[in-house]
Amino acid sequence: MKPTATTTSEALDPETGEDPAPVAAPAPNPPAPPAPAPVSNGDAAAFATSLARAEAAELATIGAQAARLGVSIDVAEAVQKGIKPDALRASVLNQLAARGDAAAITVVPPPKSAAPESPLLAAVKRAASAAKPS
Incomplete structure (x- = not known):
């Protein structure tokens, strides 16, 4: 009997007596993701708007919250300058912190009353002493 190509490739490993581990073929490169569909100018403008x-x-909303906290900001100016909401929020917090640092906290004891008791x-x-039997 002549060894054929299939019998030699399927031969057992002489050291372990098991089938040799198959050699994995290199994986093909994954296909590139499809390019995004072209966006028309109308869609892009609508999205930007x-x-x-x-x-x-x-x-x-940040302007309304700031007004409730007593901080005045010009929302229209922020929109015109293109200020991002996070930057405006940080500005409001900084103003509140500066105002809080400047506020002095004092403890004032209550005034002493002229009468020793109410x-x-x-x-x-x-009434309690009158009701108490002597």
Whole structure:
């Protein structure tokens, strides 16, 4: 019997007595992702407009929150200058921090009253002592 190419490639490994491990063929390169579909100018303009509106709405929300906190900011100016919402939010926080650092906290004790005790407390004590049997 003549050894054929299939019998020699399927021969057992003489050292281990097992089938030799198959040699893996190199994996083909994955296909490149498809290029994004071309966007028309109308779609791009609509997307840019919606993005600008969302950013302006967020700036207006930050302006309303700042007004509730007592910080005055010009939202229209922020929109015109193209300030990002995160930058405006940081500006508001910095203003609040500066104002908080400048505020002095003082403790004032309550004023001493001229009467040593309240009239109500004095009446309760009199009633309690009158009701107590001697």
